[in-house]
Amino acid sequence: xxxxxCFSHLLNISVLTGRESPSHDxxxxxxxxxxxxxxxxxKVKMQDFFGKNAAAVNSFSKLLKxxxxxxxxxITSMHIYFDEQGTAIAxxxxxxxxxxxxxxxxxxxxxxxxxNTEKALTYWxxxxxxELAHNLVSDHSAQxxxxxxxxxxxxxxxxxxxx
Numbered sequence: 001x002x003x004x005x006c007f008s009h010l011l012n013i014s015v016l017t018g019r020e021s022p023s024h025d026x027x028x029x030x031x032x033x034x035x036x037x038x039x040x041x042x043k044v045k046m047q048d049f050f051g052k053n054a055a056a057v058n059s060f061s062k063l064l065k066x067x068x069x070x071x072x073x074x075i076t077s078m079h080i081y082f083d084e085q086g087t088a089i090a091x092x093x094x095x096x097x098x099x100x101x102x103x104x105x106x107x108x109x110x111x112x113x114x115x116n117t118e119k120a121l122t123y124w125x126x127x128x129x130x131e132l133a134h135n136l137v138s139d140h141s142a143q144x145x146x147x148x149x150x151x152x153x154x155x156x157x158x159x160x161x162x163x
Contacts, residue, residue, distance in 0.1 A: 026040060039080070073097075
């Protein structure tokens with residue numbers, strides 16, 4: 001399966017233009033314990049991957065499930081993928097959001113395993129807002145930034161103020 005990729009940069013999610021969209025060659029590999037579908041780059045050896053990453057896949061799934069609930073998304077629209085290189089943190093195709101486990105492993109897995117989820121939730125919450133905005137605007141324009149910000153504000157104020 002080939003997907004067009006969008007880059008989700010938290011530091012500059014508004015002005016990314018003039019670039020080619022690379023694609024990922026990923027294949028379905030299974031489901032997490034919570035039922036989130038997992039896709040792997042075809043170059044990744046499945047047996048090696050699951051032996052090393054089963055706990056992280058389930059931790060990431062739990063985090064993404066919580067974010068899906070905040071945005072009132074069906075859990076079936078959230079997916080995890082893994083590649084060994086590349087710059088895509090996440091991408092959106094046909095309304096399905098794919099989050100890269102490699103970035104979770106590099107940035108948050110250790111803290112989440114210790115029960116510290118605040119930074120990871122914040123980070124992936126913003127990434128998902130960015131990807132949701134692509135349901136309305138495909139390019140990285142000022143309009144896209146506006147919708148990403150609206151998703152972020154409306155969901156964060158509703159969830160975090162009432163929590």
